[in-house]
Amino acid sequence: MILNWFKKKDQPENLPDFWKKYARLFQQEIPENIQDITYIVFDTETTGFDFENDRILCIGAVTVEKQAIEINRNFEIYLEQEIFNPETVKIHGIIKSEKTEKLSEIEALKKFLKYIGNSVLVAHHANFDIKMINKALERHDLPKLKNKYLDTALLYKRTRILTNLIDREKVYTLDEIAEAYNIDLSDRHTALGDAYITAIIFIKILARISKSKKMNSKNLFRYRL
Template sequence: MKFNWFKKIIKDYPKFWETYLSYFDENQSKDKRYVVFDCETTGLDSETDRILSIGAVAIQNNQIIVGDFMEVFLQQDIFKPESVPIHGILKEGKEEKIVEAEAVIRFLDFVKDATLVGHHVAFDIEMINQALDRLEVGRLKNQVMDTDVMYQKLKYLPEEQHASLDELCDIYKIKKSDRHTASGDAFITAILFLKMKKQLMI
Protein backbone atom coordinates (compact mmCIF):
# COMPACT_ATOMS: atom_id res chain seq x y z
CA MET A 1 0.00 0.00 0.00
CA LYS A 2 1.39 3.35 -1.00
CA PHE A 3 1.54 5.90 1.84
CA ASN A 4 0.59 9.45 0.98
CA TRP A 5 3.17 11.61 2.79
CA PHE A 6 1.32 14.73 1.76
CA LYS A 7 -2.01 13.77 3.22
CA LYS A 8 -3.27 16.58 5.41
CA ILE A 9 -3.61 15.61 9.04
CA ILE A 10 -6.68 17.24 10.60
CA LYS A 11 -6.80 17.32 14.38
CA ASP A 12 -10.16 16.83 16.06
CA TYR A 13 -10.57 19.75 18.45
CA PRO A 14 -13.09 19.80 21.30
CA LYS A 15 -16.42 21.53 20.69
CA PHE A 16 -15.62 24.59 22.84
CA TRP A 17 -12.55 25.35 20.71
CA GLU A 18 -14.40 24.92 17.42
CA THR A 19 -17.10 27.27 18.73
CA TYR A 20 -14.47 29.86 19.72
CA LEU A 21 -12.81 29.68 16.28
CA SER A 22 -16.18 30.12 14.60
CA TYR A 23 -16.46 33.62 16.06
CA PHE A 24 -13.63 34.71 13.77
CA ASP A 25 -15.47 33.78 10.59
CA GLU A 26 -14.89 36.70 8.22
CA ASN A 27 -18.47 36.45 6.98
CA GLN A 28 -19.92 37.27 10.39
CA SER A 29 -21.15 40.79 11.02
CA LYS A 30 -18.97 42.66 13.48
CA ASP A 31 -20.39 44.67 16.36
CA LYS A 32 -17.29 46.25 17.89
CA ARG A 33 -16.87 44.93 21.41
CA TYR A 34 -13.97 45.22 23.81
CA VAL A 35 -13.40 42.97 26.80
CA VAL A 36 -11.20 44.39 29.53
CA PHE A 37 -9.82 41.59 31.69
CA ASP A 38 -7.33 40.76 34.41
CA CYS A 39 -5.94 37.58 35.93
CA GLU A 40 -4.81 37.17 39.52
CA THR A 41 -2.10 34.52 39.63
CA THR A 42 0.13 32.62 42.03
CA GLY A 43 3.16 34.47 40.66
CA LEU A 44 4.77 36.02 37.61
CA ASP A 45 6.14 32.94 35.83
CA SER A 46 3.66 32.06 33.08
CA GLU A 47 5.03 28.52 32.76
CA THR A 48 5.03 27.44 36.40
CA ASP A 49 2.43 29.70 38.02
CA ARG A 50 -1.31 29.32 37.72
CA ILE A 51 -4.38 31.54 37.42
CA LEU A 52 -6.30 32.14 40.65
CA SER A 53 -9.13 34.24 39.25
CA ILE A 54 -10.27 35.96 36.05
CA GLY A 55 -12.32 39.13 35.96
CA ALA A 56 -13.66 40.69 32.76
CA VAL A 57 -16.08 43.42 31.71
CA ALA A 58 -17.34 44.37 28.26
CA ILE A 59 -17.32 47.77 26.55
CA GLN A 60 -19.51 48.70 23.61
CA ASN A 61 -20.33 52.10 22.13
CA ASN A 62 -17.79 53.68 24.50
CA GLN A 63 -19.70 52.49 27.55
CA ILE A 64 -18.92 49.89 30.19
CA ILE A 65 -21.72 47.33 30.03
CA VAL A 66 -22.11 46.62 33.74
CA GLY A 67 -24.35 43.61 33.14
CA ASP A 68 -21.90 42.09 30.66
CA PHE A 69 -19.17 40.80 32.94
CA MET A 70 -17.65 37.61 34.26
CA GLU A 71 -15.68 36.59 37.32
CA VAL A 72 -14.41 33.12 38.15
CA PHE A 73 -12.20 31.70 40.88
CA LEU A 74 -10.07 28.65 40.19
CA GLN A 75 -9.28 25.64 42.32
CA GLN A 76 -5.72 26.01 43.57
CA ASP A 77 -3.63 22.98 42.73
CA ILE A 78 -0.58 25.22 43.26
CA PHE A 79 -0.84 27.33 46.41
CA LYS A 80 1.64 30.02 47.36
CA PRO A 81 0.71 31.52 50.74
CA GLU A 82 3.20 34.35 50.23
CA SER A 83 1.02 35.75 47.42
CA VAL A 84 -2.18 35.89 49.52
CA PRO A 85 -1.50 39.40 50.93
CA ILE A 86 -1.50 40.71 47.34
CA HIS A 87 -4.69 39.18 45.94
CA GLY A 88 -6.44 38.01 49.14
CA ILE A 89 -7.53 34.69 47.64
CA LEU A 90 -7.29 31.82 50.11
CA LYS A 91 -6.97 28.20 49.05
CA GLU A 92 -10.14 27.28 50.92
CA GLY A 93 -11.90 30.65 50.72
CA LYS A 94 -15.63 31.35 50.58
CA GLU A 95 -15.68 31.77 46.79
CA GLU A 96 -17.00 28.95 44.63
CA LYS A 97 -13.98 27.58 42.75
CA ILE A 98 -13.93 25.73 39.46
CA VAL A 99 -11.23 23.75 37.66
CA GLU A 100 -8.91 25.53 35.23
CA ALA A 101 -10.42 23.92 32.14
CA GLU A 102 -13.93 25.11 32.97
CA ALA A 103 -12.66 28.63 33.78
CA VAL A 104 -10.88 28.97 30.45
CA ILE A 105 -13.86 27.61 28.52
CA ARG A 106 -16.11 30.17 30.24
CA PHE A 107 -13.60 32.90 29.39
CA LEU A 108 -13.59 31.98 25.69
CA ASP A 109 -17.38 31.84 25.64
CA PHE A 110 -17.51 35.31 27.21
CA VAL A 111 -14.91 37.09 25.09
CA LYS A 112 -15.78 35.51 21.72
CA ASP A 113 -14.06 37.66 19.05
CA ALA A 114 -13.84 40.85 21.14
CA THR A 115 -10.68 42.94 21.28
CA LEU A 116 -8.97 42.07 24.57
CA VAL A 117 -7.77 44.97 26.71
CA GLY A 118 -5.58 44.97 29.81
CA HIS A 119 -2.76 46.72 31.61
CA HIS A 120 0.54 44.97 30.86
CA VAL A 121 -1.81 42.54 29.17
CA ALA A 122 0.86 40.34 27.55
CA PHE A 123 1.31 38.47 30.83
CA ASP A 124 -2.43 37.81 31.24
CA ILE A 125 -2.67 36.67 27.62
CA GLU A 126 0.21 34.26 28.12
CA MET A 127 -1.36 32.84 31.30
CA ILE A 128 -4.54 32.09 29.33
CA ASN A 129 -2.49 30.63 26.47
CA GLN A 130 -0.61 28.35 28.85
CA ALA A 131 -3.93 27.08 30.20
CA LEU A 132 -5.12 26.50 26.62
CA ASP A 133 -1.92 24.63 25.88
CA ARG A 134 -2.68 22.28 28.77
CA LEU A 135 -6.02 21.61 27.04
CA GLU A 136 -4.08 20.80 23.85
CA VAL A 137 -5.76 23.45 21.70
CA GLY A 138 -4.45 26.63 20.08
CA ARG A 139 -3.72 30.13 21.35
CA LEU A 140 -5.97 33.17 21.67
CA LYS A 141 -6.81 34.75 18.31
CA ASN A 142 -8.28 38.02 19.57
CA GLN A 143 -6.80 41.41 18.83
CA VAL A 144 -5.17 42.92 21.90
CA MET A 145 -4.73 46.43 23.30
CA ASP A 146 -2.57 47.44 26.28
CA THR A 147 -3.37 50.54 28.32
CA ASP A 148 0.31 50.98 29.13
CA VAL A 149 1.13 51.13 25.40
CA MET A 150 -1.75 53.56 24.88
CA TYR A 151 -0.27 55.87 27.50
CA GLN A 152 3.15 55.62 25.88
CA LYS A 153 1.62 56.74 22.58
CA LEU A 154 -0.27 59.59 24.22
CA LYS A 155 2.85 60.97 25.91
CA TYR A 156 5.33 59.96 23.20
CA LEU A 157 7.23 57.81 25.69
CA PRO A 158 9.86 55.22 24.73
CA GLU A 159 8.75 51.58 24.77
CA GLU A 160 10.96 50.80 27.76
CA GLN A 161 9.28 53.45 29.92
CA HIS A 162 6.34 51.80 31.64
CA ALA A 163 3.65 53.08 33.97
CA SER A 164 1.90 51.04 36.62
CA LEU A 165 -1.87 50.84 36.90
CA ASP A 166 -1.67 52.71 40.21
CA GLU A 167 0.29 55.53 38.60
CA LEU A 168 -2.21 55.92 35.78
CA CYS A 169 -5.13 55.83 38.21
CA ASP A 170 -3.54 58.74 40.06
CA ILE A 171 -2.90 60.65 36.82
CA TYR A 172 -6.47 60.14 35.56
CA LYS A 173 -8.05 60.49 39.01
CA ILE A 174 -9.61 57.03 38.99
CA LYS A 175 -10.70 55.62 42.34
CA LYS A 176 -8.77 52.42 43.07
CA SER A 177 -11.65 50.31 44.36
CA ASP A 178 -11.05 46.57 44.85
CA ARG A 179 -7.46 46.94 43.67
CA HIS A 180 -5.61 43.62 43.21
CA THR A 181 -8.78 41.67 42.59
CA ALA A 182 -9.32 40.46 39.03
CA SER A 183 -12.77 42.03 38.70
CA GLY A 184 -11.71 45.25 40.43
CA ASP A 185 -8.62 45.69 38.26
CA ALA A 186 -10.64 44.91 35.12
CA PHE A 187 -13.18 47.61 35.97
CA ILE A 188 -10.49 50.18 36.83
CA THR A 189 -8.65 49.39 33.60
CA ALA A 190 -11.91 49.72 31.66
CA ILE A 191 -12.38 53.28 32.96
CA LEU A 192 -8.75 54.08 32.14
CA PHE A 193 -9.12 52.59 28.66
CA LEU A 194 -12.16 54.73 27.85
CA LYS A 195 -10.42 57.91 29.02
CA MET A 196 -7.35 57.26 26.87
CA LYS A 197 -9.38 55.93 23.93
CA LYS A 198 -11.17 59.29 23.82
CA GLN A 199 -7.83 61.16 23.89
CA LEU A 200 -6.41 59.01 21.11
CA MET A 201 -9.69 59.29 19.17
CA ILE A 202 -9.83 55.58 18.32
Protein backbone atom coordinates in the same frame (compact mmCIF):
# COMPACT_ATOMS: atom_id res chain seq x y z
CA MET B 1 5.55 9.16 14.36
CA ILE B 2 5.73 11.63 17.29
CA LEU B 3 6.02 14.57 14.88
CA ASN B 4 2.87 13.44 13.06
CA TRP B 5 1.00 13.23 16.38
CA PHE B 6 1.85 16.86 17.19
CA LYS B 7 0.72 17.95 13.73
CA LYS B 8 -2.59 16.14 14.09
CA LYS B 9 -3.28 17.42 17.61
CA ASP B 10 -4.07 20.99 16.52
CA GLN B 11 -6.17 20.01 13.51
CA PRO B 12 -9.78 21.31 13.76
CA GLU B 13 -11.28 17.81 13.76
CA ASN B 14 -9.25 16.93 16.85
CA LEU B 15 -10.37 19.96 18.88
CA PRO B 16 -13.40 20.01 21.23
CA ASP B 17 -16.71 21.51 20.12
CA PHE B 18 -16.44 24.53 22.43
CA TRP B 19 -13.17 25.51 20.77
CA LYS B 20 -14.57 25.01 17.26
CA LYS B 21 -17.53 27.25 18.14
CA TYR B 22 -15.14 29.92 19.46
CA ALA B 23 -12.87 29.68 16.40
CA ARG B 24 -15.78 30.03 13.93
CA LEU B 25 -16.52 33.49 15.31
CA PHE B 26 -13.30 34.79 13.74
CA GLN B 27 -14.71 34.41 10.26
CA GLN B 28 -16.17 37.87 10.91
CA GLU B 29 -14.01 40.92 10.29
CA ILE B 30 -13.31 43.43 13.04
CA PRO B 31 -15.26 46.67 12.38
CA GLU B 32 -13.16 49.44 10.85
CA ASN B 33 -14.73 52.09 13.09
CA ILE B 34 -13.17 51.72 16.56
CA GLN B 35 -16.47 52.83 18.13
CA ASP B 36 -18.18 49.74 16.68
CA ILE B 37 -15.74 47.25 18.22
CA THR B 38 -16.68 45.22 21.29
CA TYR B 39 -13.82 45.22 23.77
CA ILE B 40 -13.38 42.82 26.68
CA VAL B 41 -11.18 44.34 29.37
CA PHE B 42 -9.83 41.61 31.62
CA ASP B 43 -7.37 40.81 34.37
CA THR B 44 -5.99 37.64 35.93
CA GLU B 45 -4.90 37.04 39.51
CA THR B 46 -2.22 34.34 39.64
CA THR B 47 -0.08 32.42 42.09
CA GLY B 48 3.00 34.18 40.70
CA PHE B 49 4.75 35.29 37.54
CA ASP B 50 6.26 32.03 36.31
CA PHE B 51 4.41 31.02 33.14
CA GLU B 52 5.40 27.37 33.46
CA ASN B 53 4.84 26.75 37.15
CA ASP B 54 2.28 29.31 38.36
CA ARG B 55 -1.47 29.15 37.79
CA ILE B 56 -4.45 31.45 37.34
CA LEU B 57 -6.56 31.91 40.48
CA CYS B 58 -9.21 34.27 39.16
CA ILE B 59 -10.28 35.96 35.93
CA GLY B 60 -12.31 39.17 35.97
CA ALA B 61 -13.60 41.02 32.93
CA VAL B 62 -15.96 43.75 31.79
CA THR B 63 -17.43 44.53 28.38
CA VAL B 64 -16.91 47.94 26.75
CA GLU B 65 -19.12 49.06 23.88
CA LYS B 66 -19.57 52.56 22.43
CA GLN B 67 -17.06 53.91 24.99
CA ALA B 68 -19.16 52.69 27.91
CA ILE B 69 -18.85 49.82 30.38
CA GLU B 70 -21.74 47.34 30.19
CA ILE B 71 -22.20 46.90 33.94
CA ASN B 72 -24.69 44.02 33.59
CA ARG B 73 -22.17 41.96 31.57
CA ASN B 74 -19.39 41.56 34.13
CA PHE B 75 -17.46 38.29 34.30
CA GLU B 76 -15.72 36.82 37.34
CA ILE B 77 -14.65 33.23 37.97
CA TYR B 78 -12.36 31.57 40.52
CA LEU B 79 -10.28 28.52 39.67
CA GLU B 80 -9.45 25.51 41.79
CA GLN B 81 -6.01 26.02 43.27
CA GLU B 82 -3.43 23.43 42.33
CA ILE B 83 -0.61 25.65 43.58
CA PHE B 84 -0.64 27.80 46.73
CA ASN B 85 1.75 30.71 47.24
CA PRO B 86 1.29 32.55 50.57
CA GLU B 87 3.36 35.46 49.28
CA THR B 88 0.90 36.34 46.52
CA VAL B 89 -2.06 36.06 48.92
CA LYS B 90 -0.77 39.31 50.45
CA ILE B 91 -1.56 40.98 47.11
CA HIS B 92 -4.76 39.39 45.81
CA GLY B 93 -6.21 38.03 49.07
CA ILE B 94 -7.42 34.76 47.53
CA ILE B 95 -6.79 31.92 49.96
CA LYS B 96 -7.05 28.20 49.38
CA SER B 97 -9.73 27.65 52.00
CA GLU B 98 -11.94 30.53 50.87
CA LYS B 99 -15.56 29.46 50.44
CA THR B 100 -15.91 30.73 46.89
CA GLU B 101 -17.21 28.41 44.18
CA LYS B 102 -14.22 27.37 42.12
CA LEU B 103 -14.06 25.79 38.68
CA SER B 104 -11.54 23.42 37.20
CA GLU B 105 -9.10 25.06 34.81
CA ILE B 106 -10.74 23.60 31.70
CA GLU B 107 -14.25 24.66 32.80
CA ALA B 108 -12.97 28.17 33.51
CA LEU B 109 -11.40 28.33 30.05
CA LYS B 110 -14.67 27.22 28.43
CA LYS B 111 -16.59 29.98 30.20
CA PHE B 112 -13.94 32.59 29.41
CA LEU B 113 -13.89 31.72 25.68
CA LYS B 114 -17.69 31.87 25.56
CA TYR B 115 -17.65 35.28 27.24
CA ILE B 116 -14.96 36.90 25.07
CA GLY B 117 -16.04 35.46 21.73
CA ASN B 118 -14.21 37.32 18.95
CA SER B 119 -14.03 40.60 20.89
CA VAL B 120 -10.84 42.63 21.10
CA LEU B 121 -9.14 41.96 24.43
CA VAL B 122 -7.70 44.76 26.57
CA ALA B 123 -5.48 44.44 29.63
CA HIS B 124 -2.80 46.36 31.50
CA HIS B 125 0.55 44.78 30.63
CA ALA B 126 -1.52 42.51 28.41
CA ASN B 127 1.29 40.18 27.38
CA PHE B 128 1.35 38.69 30.88
CA ASP B 129 -2.39 37.96 31.07
CA ILE B 130 -2.55 36.69 27.49
CA LYS B 131 0.40 34.37 28.04
CA MET B 132 -1.07 33.02 31.29
CA ILE B 133 -4.31 32.18 29.46
CA ASN B 134 -2.39 30.63 26.56
CA LYS B 135 -0.34 28.47 28.94
CA ALA B 136 -3.57 27.23 30.51
CA LEU B 137 -4.94 26.40 27.05
CA GLU B 138 -1.70 24.62 26.19
CA ARG B 139 -2.06 22.38 29.24
CA HIS B 140 -5.32 21.11 27.71
CA ASP B 141 -3.90 20.65 24.20
CA LEU B 142 -5.73 23.70 22.88
CA PRO B 143 -4.38 26.40 20.52
CA LYS B 144 -3.62 29.95 21.64
CA LEU B 145 -6.23 32.70 21.90
CA LYS B 146 -7.28 34.01 18.50
CA ASN B 147 -8.37 37.47 19.68
CA LYS B 148 -6.52 40.65 18.84
CA TYR B 149 -5.53 42.54 21.97
CA LEU B 150 -4.47 45.95 23.25
CA ASP B 151 -2.33 47.01 26.20
CA THR B 152 -3.39 50.09 28.20
CA ALA B 153 0.19 50.57 29.44
CA LEU B 154 1.41 50.95 25.85
CA LEU B 155 -1.64 52.92 24.74
CA TYR B 156 -1.14 55.41 27.55
CA LYS B 157 2.50 55.92 26.68
CA ARG B 158 1.94 56.12 22.91
CA THR B 159 -0.84 58.73 23.22
CA ARG B 160 1.41 60.99 25.30
CA ILE B 161 4.78 60.34 23.72
CA LEU B 162 4.98 63.78 22.13
CA THR B 163 4.50 65.67 25.38
CA ASN B 164 7.03 66.49 28.08
CA LEU B 165 4.81 64.86 30.71
CA ILE B 166 5.80 61.27 30.03
CA ASP B 167 8.97 59.27 30.46
CA ARG B 168 9.63 57.28 27.26
CA GLU B 169 11.52 54.56 29.15
CA LYS B 170 9.24 54.22 32.18
CA VAL B 171 6.89 51.26 32.61
CA TYR B 172 3.69 52.81 33.94
CA THR B 173 1.76 50.83 36.54
CA LEU B 174 -2.01 50.65 36.72
CA ASP B 175 -1.89 52.69 39.94
CA GLU B 176 0.13 55.48 38.32
CA ILE B 177 -2.16 55.82 35.31
CA ALA B 178 -5.30 55.60 37.45
CA GLU B 179 -3.98 58.36 39.69
CA ALA B 180 -3.16 60.49 36.63
CA TYR B 181 -6.82 60.15 35.60
CA ASN B 182 -8.13 60.59 39.20
CA ILE B 183 -9.67 57.11 39.21
CA ASP B 184 -10.63 55.56 42.55
CA LEU B 185 -8.33 52.65 43.46
CA SER B 186 -10.36 51.10 46.27
CA ASP B 187 -11.07 47.95 44.22
CA ARG B 188 -7.42 47.23 43.38
CA HIS B 189 -5.97 43.71 43.48
CA THR B 190 -9.13 41.82 42.66
CA ALA B 191 -9.38 40.58 39.09
CA LEU B 192 -12.76 42.22 38.50
CA GLY B 193 -11.75 45.41 40.29
CA ASP B 194 -8.57 45.75 38.26
CA ALA B 195 -10.48 45.00 35.05
CA TYR B 196 -12.97 47.75 35.89
CA ILE B 197 -10.20 50.29 36.60
CA THR B 198 -8.42 49.28 33.39
CA ALA B 199 -11.69 49.70 31.47
CA ILE B 200 -12.11 53.28 32.73
CA ILE B 201 -8.52 54.04 31.70
CA PHE B 202 -9.11 52.46 28.29
CA ILE B 203 -12.26 54.49 27.69
CA LYS B 204 -10.39 57.70 28.49
CA ILE B 205 -7.56 56.75 26.13
CA LEU B 206 -10.04 55.71 23.42
CA ALA B 207 -11.85 59.04 23.69
CA ARG B 208 -8.53 60.80 23.16
CA ILE B 209 -7.35 58.86 20.13
CA SER B 210 -10.77 58.61 18.45
CA LYS B 211 -10.66 62.37 17.83
CA SER B 212 -8.25 61.70 14.98
CA LYS B 213 -10.07 61.41 11.67
CA LYS B 214 -7.45 58.91 10.51
CA MET B 215 -7.98 56.56 13.43
CA ASN B 216 -9.47 53.20 12.49
CA SER B 217 -9.10 49.67 13.82
CA LYS B 218 -6.02 48.99 11.68
CA ASN B 219 -4.23 52.05 13.06
CA LEU B 220 -5.43 51.32 16.59
CA PHE B 221 -3.57 48.01 16.70
CA ARG B 222 -0.36 49.77 15.74
CA TYR B 223 -0.52 51.49 19.12
CA ARG B 224 0.35 48.24 20.88
CA LEU B 225 3.78 48.06 19.24
